[in-house]
Amino acid sequence: xxxxxxxxxxRLLIAAVLATALMIADHKGQHVSFVRQAIGTALSPVVYLxxxxxxxxxxxxxxxxERETLMRENKSLKDELFLQQTQxxxxxxxxxxxxxxxxxxxxxxxxxxxRLVAEIINVDFASAAQQVMINRGTEDGAFIGQAVxxxxxxLGQVVDVSQYTSRVLLLTDARHAIPVRIERTGFNAIVEGAxxxxxxxxxxxxxxxxxxxxxxxxxxxxxxxxxxxxxxGQIDTIRRNTGESYADITVLTAAxxxxxxxxxxxxxxxxxQPGEYGKDxxxxxxxxx
Amino acid sequence: MSQxxxxxxxxxxSFLLAFIVSMLPLPATLNLLRPVFVLLVLIYWVIALPxxxxxxxxxxxxxxxxxxxxxxxxxxxxLMSLIAYFSxxxxxxxxxxxxxxxxxxxxxxxxxxxxxxxxxxxxxxxVAIRSSYWLPALSSGAAWFFVFPLLRAYRxxxxxx
Numbered sequence: 001x002x003x004x005x006x007x008x009x010x011r012l013l014i015a016a017v018l019a020t021a022l023m024i025a026d027h028k029g030q031h032v033s034f035v036r037q038a039i040g041t042a043l044s045p046v047v048y049l050x051x052x053x054x055x056x057x058x059x060x061x062x063x064x065x066e067r068e069t070l071m072r073e074n075k076s077l078k079d080e081l082f083l084q085q086t087q088x089x090x091x092x093x094x095x096x097x098x099x100x101x102x103x104x105x106x107x108x109x110x111x112x113x114x115r116l117v118a119e120i121i122n123v124d125f126a127s128a129a130q131q132v133m134i135n136r137g138t139e140d141g142a143f144i145g146q147a148v149x150x151x152x153x154x155l156g157q158v159v160d161v162s163q164y165t166s167r168v169l170l171l172t173d174a175r176h177a178i179p180v181r182i183e184r185t186g187f188n189a190i191v192e193g194a195x196x197x198x199x200x201x202x203x204x205x206x207x208x209x210x211x212x213x214x215x216x217x218x219x220x221x222x223x224x225x226x227x228x229x230x231x232x233g234q235i236d237t238i239r240r241n242t243g244e245s246y247a248d249i250t251v252l253t254a255a256x257x258x259x260x261x262x263x264x265x266x267x268x269x270x271x272x273q274p275g276e277y278g279k280d281x282x283x284x285x286x287x288x289x
Numbered sequence: 290m291s292q293x294x295x296x297x298x299x300x301x302x303s304f305l306l307a308f309i310v311s312m313l314p315l316p317a318t319l320n321l322l323r324p325v326f327v328l329l330v331l332i333y334w335v336i337a338l339p340x341x342x343x344x345x346x347x348x349x350x351x352x353x354x355x356x357x358x359x360x361x362x363x364x365x366x367x368l369m370s371l372i373a374y375f376s377x378x379x380x381x382x383x384x385x386x387x388x389x390x391x392x393x394x395x396x397x398x399x400x401x402x403x404x405x406x407x408x409x410x411x412x413x414x415x416v417a418i419r420s421s422y423w424l425p426a427l428s429s430g431a432a433w434f435f436v437f438p439l440l441r442a443y444r445x446x447x448x449x450x
Contacts, residue, residue: 008343008377009374011343011374012344012374015344015345015366016371019348019351019366019370022352022366023361023409026362039352040356043308043353046308046309046357047312047357049309050308050309050310050312050313050314054314131359159359160359162356167359174417175414195416258317
């Protein structure tokens with residue numbers, strides 16, 4: 001046996017020093033992100049294997065579903081698609097009008113950037129940090145700071161990438177903040193995570209500001225990280241405290257964070273260039289510090 | 290020498306399995322009760338084969354756990370190294386423990402890891418925790434009752450020594 005006392009003690013000391021150095025380097029910035037990325041990439045098979053039972057169950061339930069159920073589902077999906085398409089027609093006209101108006105104002109015309117559907121593979125609500133893992137990484141062009149949406153609104157942003165997976169910090173994390181605009185009044189404010197599921201706090205809104213319960217908050221795009229105009233949440237309760245300069249406002253997220261499923265990764269839209277319409281813009285996106 | 294190195298692959302596989310189990314998607318309530326399987330497996334191997342698995346193993350496993358759970362790099366590496374140190378130091382005593390006492394030891398170690406984690410995270414930025422934060426310590430202690438026999442059978446079956 002060579003698990004003798006002093007040797008173990010020295011090993012522990014070395015491990016502690018190394019770990020502390022890593023923690024400091026990690027905390028002070030992105031100095032050790034290559035270590036993280038390498039380990040993350042090496043472990044991605046584990047992530048996929050952990051996902052396998054779920055994927056199998058989904059596949060299996062698809063296989064054994066009755067024909068009638070499938071036809072009913074098909075019908076309802078077709079109806080929904082029809083509805084959405086009629087709405088999109090209106091959107092095309094609006095987009096054109098918007099572009100014309102922006103031209104008149106001399107503002108840059110905006111096109112939609114590249115987007116990509118990703119799947120959530122692990123939800124970890126047990127810890128204090130609210131994060132999810134998704135099945136897209138640097139291989140697909142994901143980058144740190146990228147905006148992530150779900151079907152109903154802004155979900156969060158990418159904080160950590162490896163080759164095939166990345167980690168998304170949710171809006172509800174206490175460390176997260178996003179600049180928003182109140183849709184009804186155009187008032188700009190900041191929404192912070194409350195650390196609880198689907199809860200946010202609207203910060204720095206003066207006591208006498210025009211806010212109402214039920215007001216819709218959309219991303220304002222001021223932080224240059226999230227594109228503007230995507231729903232962030234809806235004001236739930238307002239408490240005005242006499243003697244305090246700011247009101248206590250809680251917000252419910254538009255995104256439904258308890259449902260793990262599909263999410264959308266967004267690449268920043270570029271100013272419109274003639275002849276480049278519809279071209280993917282992923283090549284020119286760089287991770288912002 | 291080849292005899293002494295026997296079964297390293299199987300030990301690595303047992304850790305990979307522990308990682309997979311700790312990443313399996315579970316309903317939210319069960320998720321709160323998920324034992325820290327990686328830590329259980331680590332404690333088992335350190336107690337069973339202290340001359341082969343100790344602080345170095347713990348450090349590497351902890352680093353992997355940090356990446357998997359998105360924690361600060363090095364946090365779990367530090368905590369796991371500490372736990373491996375204790376377990377390697379007192380392995381002969383822990384082996385003599387009755388099963389419930391061993392489970393209590395595991396509970397204590399998991400609690401210590403959770404405590405250390407909250408200390409370190411709090412030092413960086415204040416975090417709020419609910420009482421459910423401590424549940425994994427209880428469930429890890431309980432899980433020892435079936436993880437230990439399972440791993441012992443695994444070790445004997447594959448002649449890992």
